[in-house]
Amino acid sequence: MDEFYQTLYITFKLAFLTTFFLFFIGLPVAYFLAYSRFKLKPVLEAIVSLPLVLPPTVLGFYLLLVFSPDSFLGSFVEKYLGLKLIFSFEGLVVASIIYSLPFMVHPIQSGFSSVPKSIIEAAYTLGKSKLETLFKVILPNIKSSILTGLVLTFAHTIGEFGVVLMIGGSIPGETKVASIAIYEEVESLNYQQAHKYAFVLLLITFFVLLVVYTVNRNFLKADKL
Amino acid sequence: MIEIDIEKKLFSHTGEMNLKIKTSAKKGDFVTVFGESGAGKTTFLRILAGLEKPDEGYIKVDNQVWFDSTAKINLPPQKRKIGFVFQDYALFPNMTVEENILFAMEKKDKKFLENLLELIDLKALKNRKPQTLSGGQKQRVALARAIARKPEILLLDEPLSALDIKTRHILQEEIANIHKQFKLTTFLVSHDYSEIFKLSNKVIYIKNGKILKEGSPEEVFLENRISGKVKFTGEVLSIKKEDIVYVLTVAVGNNIIRVIATEEEIKNIKIGDKLLIAVKAFNPIIFKINS
Numbered sequence: 001m002d003e004f005y006q007t008l009y010i011t012f013k014l015a016f017l018t019t020f021f022l023f024f025i026g027l028p029v030a031y032f033l034a035y036s037r038f039k040l041k042p043v044l045e046a047i048v049s050l051p052l053v054l055p056p057t058v059l060g061f062y063l064l065l066v067f068s069p070d071s072f073l074g075s076f077v078e079k080y081l082g083l084k085l086i087f088s089f090e091g092l093v094v095a096s097i098i099y100s101l102p103f104m105v106h107p108i109q110s111g112f113s114s115v116p117k118s119i120i121e122a123a124y125t126l127g128k129s130k131l132e133t134l135f136k137v138i139l140p141n142i143k144s145s146i147l148t149g150l151v152l153t154f155a156h157t158i159g160e161f162g163v164v165l166m167i168g169g170s171i172p173g174e175t176k177v178a179s180i181a182i183y184e185e186v187e188s189l190n191y192q193q194a195h196k197y198a199f200v201l202l203l204i205t206f207f208v209l210l211v212v213y214t215v216n217r218n219f220l221k222a223d224k225l
Numbered sequence: 226m227i228e229i230d231i232e233k234k235l236f237s238h239t240g241e242m243n244l245k246i247k248t249s250a251k252k253g254d255f256v257t258v259f260g261e262s263g264a265g266k267t268t269f270l271r272i273l274a275g276l277e278k279p280d281e282g283y284i285k286v287d288n289q290v291w292f293d294s295t296a297k298i299n300l301p302p303q304k305r306k307i308g309f310v311f312q313d314y315a316l317f318p319n320m321t322v323e324e325n326i327l328f329a330m331e332k333k334d335k336k337f338l339e340n341l342l343e344l345i346d347l348k349a350l351k352n353r354k355p356q357t358l359s360g361g362q363k364q365r366v367a368l369a370r371a372i373a374r375k376p377e378i379l380l381l382d383e384p385l386s387a388l389d390i391k392t393r394h395i396l397q398e399e400i401a402n403i404h405k406q407f408k409l410t411t412f413l414v415s416h417d418y419s420e421i422f423k424l425s426n427k428v429i430y431i432k433n434g435k436i437l438k439e440g441s442p443e444e445v446f447l448e449n450r451i452s453g454k455v456k457f458t459g460e461v462l463s464i465k466k467e468d469i470v471y472v473l474t475v476a477v478g479n480n481i482i483r484v485i486a487t488e489e490e491i492k493n494i495k496i497g498d499k500l501l502i503a504v505k506a507f508n509p510i511i512f513k514i515n516s
Binding site: 118 | 274275276301302303304305307308309315317319329331370371373
């Protein structure tokens with residue numbers, strides 16, 4: 001495969017996998033943050049929000065240390081799961097999941113908080129368990145928040161730079177993603193190739209957002225009908 | 226038979242309050258919980274439903290223990306055979322009228338669904354989403370949904386307070402109907418005297434978390450029951466001097482009446498005051514108004 005297409009393929013594969021896994025991780029985290037009265041909740045909230053404010057290189061640096069085969073976690077994962085987390089695609093996915101966590105959790109959490117308490121209680125008084133209430137009452141009423149979480153995560157993963165560079169090391173065909181490719185092309189004054197990457201990213205991101213806003217409008221309309 | 230003896234410390238905007246209620250209700254009773262806002266009425270209902278936990282006491286329903294602080298028993302709302310109608314209706318926005326009711330049923334019973342839709346007169350609107358219904362229609366759906374699970378106890382938290390008078394009267398009839406037809410024991414939070422007299426056979430009057438009075442509506446609200454006097458309570462809207470007397474305009478329930486008062490009588494009365502107007506030696510003209 002041409003390196004151009006290969007890089008784009010890796011970029012979108014990374015974004016897709018990150019979004020997929022993060023949905024299942026973010027949903028329970030958001031549920032807990034929205035509904036729990038646990039005393040140490042602010043600590044968890046702060047941890048979830050860290051990637052928002054931390055320079056990506058700081059996060060990348062710590063992940064590099066933690067994932068390294070010399071560390072406890074790195075050696076554990078390599079020994080028992082057979083996964084190398086540094087300079088590998090798998091490592092990128094794990095790092096992206098951590099880096100994009102708030103982008104999935106925050107919209108869903110605010111969606112959970114916006115559901116009127118009375119409709120949740122109504123489901124309980126009708127004999128429905130917490131799980132059934134979650135799937136049949138809460139989630140169907142926060143579709144637009146879920147969609148926002150999915151798209152923000154996807155877009156944010158496509159746009160990440162610092163973390164993937166630190167963890168992935170820009171290996172062509174393995175960990176080199178479009179955002180890094182643009183930087184490298186510009187550095188070697190290869191503007192035409194940089195344009196290609198940039199334009200494709202711009203186009204696809206715009207298109208994704210357009211679809212989201214159209215769908216979201218229909219969700220909101222459907223809720224009113 | 227429902228026996229209740231509970232205690233719970235509440236923290237409200239007026240400060241700390243101890244909700245302490247000991248009462249009972251027989252099967253088939255229609256109990257109104259009456260009192261000022263902040264008296265603890267809604268909390269009492271939520272405690273019955275299992276949505277809130279009392280600090281101490283017990284709740285027994287037909288010898289089944291729903292709550293007992295000493296035995297550490299607290300049945301969750303799911304396990305209590307109740308129907309709860311919320312003040313804001315709490316219909317599921319993602320479901321149609323029909324789906325809202327079906328969701329509440331343990332076994333999907335299409336025939337019972339048809340009955341319920343007919344009972345609340347919403348057959349034509351069964352495929353509509355709640356957002357497109359009027360307040361009265363929403364409240365009907367909420368009622369139907371609450372009884373779809375065939376509860377033994379129906380809990381109504383000021384269900385009609387947001388509706389206009391006409392709709393309110395129609396719904397009062399429907400509530401009375403449902404109460405009888407399904408042989409329910411009903412607890413209603415209400416401020417509306419006509420509603421209370423029309424529907425309930427028992428009133429619990431709560432003030433600052435304690436029961437002030439308890440009994441039939443007549444016992445609770447009419448002090449001299451066999452006096453032959455006619456009494457109204459109302460609020461003064463205006464005071465006007467006409468010749469040597471004063472004319473008070475008073476809002477009594479949904480009516481506005483004018484009464485004459487002497488200078489002596491109005492001395493301490495100002496606009497906005499609550500009045501008791503009593504008429505002695507009285508021979509009113511009575512008309513039947515329903516045809």
